[in-house]
Amino acid sequence: MKKTLAEHADRFSEAAAAYDDDHSEEYEACASLVIDRAAPNRTDTVLDLGTGTGAIALQLAADAERVVGRDISEGMMEQAREKAADAGLDNVSFEYGEFRDPEYDGPAHVVTSNFALHHLSDAEKHEAIETIAALDGGGTPSRSDDVGPRRVVLGDVMFFDEPDPEEPFFDPEVDDPATVGTLVDSFTSVGYAVTQLDRVHDQVGVITAERVVSGGRET
Ligand SMILES: C[S@@+](CC[C@H](N)C(=O)[O-])C[C@H]1O[C@@H](n2cnc3c(N)ncnc32)[C@H](O)[C@@H]1O
Numbered sequence: 001m002k003k004t005l006a007e008h009a010d011r012f013s014e015a016a017a018a019y020d021d022d023h024s025e026e027y028e029a030c031a032s033l034v035i036d037r038a039a040p041n042r043t044d045t046v047l048d049l050g051t052g053t054g055a056i057a058l059q060l061a062a063d064a065e066r067v068v069g070r071d072i073s074e075g076m077m078e079q080a081r082e083k084a085a086d087a088g089l090d091n092v093s094f095e096y097g098e099f100r101d102p103e104y105d106g107p108a109h110v111v112t113s114n115f116a117l118h119h120l121s122d123a124e125k126h127e128a129i130e131t132i133a134a135l136d137g138g139g140t141p142s143r144s145d146d147v148g149p150r151r152v153v154l155g156d157v158m159f160f161d162e163p164d165p166e167e168p169f170f171d172p173e174v175d176d177p178a179t180v181g182t183l184v185d186s187f188t189s190v191g192y193a194v195t196q197l198d199r200v201h202d203q204v205g206v207i208t209a210e211r212v213v214s215g216g217r218e219t
Contacts, residue, residue: 001120002174005072005098008119011174012052013075019053020079026169026204027115031055033198033206034114034155040064045138047108047149049099049128050116054080054092060112061092068104070097071116099128107138114155118170118177125178126186133190137211148211152192155206158183160199169203183207 003011012019023031034056040046044064048057051069053076061067061084069092071077077094084092097103099113099120111132117125133148157169157177170177184194187209196208 001124002172002176003119008174009072009074012071012073016053016073016075016079019076020055024169026201029200030155030204030206031114033200034112034153035059037153037196037198037206037208038110038112038151040110044109045107046110046112047102047104047135049097049102049111049113049132050119051080051094052076052116054083054094056112056114057092057094058083058087058089061089064110065091067092068106068108069094070102070104072096072098100124100131102131102135105136108135108149109138109151111135111149111152112155113153115157117154118157118175121176122178122182125183126189129183129186130190133192133211148191150211152187152209153206154183154209155200155204157203158205158207159203160205161202163203167203169201177203180205180207 038060040063045066046060046064048069051057051071057067057069080094132152135149137147137149159179187194191212192209193212194207195210198206
C-alpha cells in the first residue's frame with residue numbers, strides 16, 4: 001500500500017460528499033457489471049468490501065436477503081447509510097472493515113468489490129483474496145475445505161496490457177493496480193475458478209470467480 005490505511009481513509013472521507021457526482025463511463029460500466037455478475041439469490045448474504053458510498057451494496061440489497069458493507073472510511077460510509085435510509089432499505093449495513101480483516105464473521109454467500117482493491121500492493125491483494133476465500137460461505141460444507149463464499153466478483157483497475165502512463169485510471173501516488181494474470185493466479189491458488197472475465201478498458205475489468213467444489217461446482 002502506497003499510503004497507510006489512515007491516510008487512505010482520510011483521503012476518501014474528505015472527498016465523500018462529492019464522490020457520487022463525477023464518475024467515468026468506465027467506472028459506471030464496471031459497477032454495472034459487478035452488480036450483474038454478483039446475481040445473488042433471495043436468501044444470500046452479500047459482503048461488499050471497499051463499499052464506499054454503497055454503489056454496489058445498495059443496488060444488490062433489492063435482490064439479496066442482506067448486504068454487509070465494509071470500508072475504512074467513515075465519511076464514505078456515512079453517505080452510504082444516508083442513501084440506504086433515504087431508499088428505505090433496512091437489510092443493508094455499513095461498518096468498519098479492511099480487506100484483510102473485514103471484521104465480519106457471519107455468512108457471506110457472495111463477495112463483491114468495486115474500484116477498491118487496487119489500493120493494496122499485490123502481496124496485500126493476495127492476502128485479501130486469501131481472507132475472502134476463508135470466510136464462512138454460509139453453506140453446509142461437505143469437506144473441510146468447502147467453506148468459502150460461492151462467488152467473488154471483483155471489478156477494479158487492472159492491467160490487461162502494458163499500462164499507458166497517460167491513462168487516467170490510476171494515480172501512481174496512491175494506487176497500485178495488478179495485472180489481470182496476477183489476480184487470476186491469486187483466485188486460482190485459493191480454490192476458485194475464474195468463470196468470467198470482462199474487459200471494460202485496457203485498465204479496467206471485472207473478474208467473476210466461483211468456488212470449486214470437489215465433485216462439481218456449487219450453484
Ligand atoms: C474508489 S472507492 C470505491 C467505492 C465503491 N466500491 C464504488 O464502487 O463506488 C474506494 C473505496 O475503497 C476504500 N478502501 C481503500 N482501501 C481499503 C482497504 N484496505 N480496506 C477496505 N476499504 C478500503 C476507500 O475508503 C474507498 O471508500
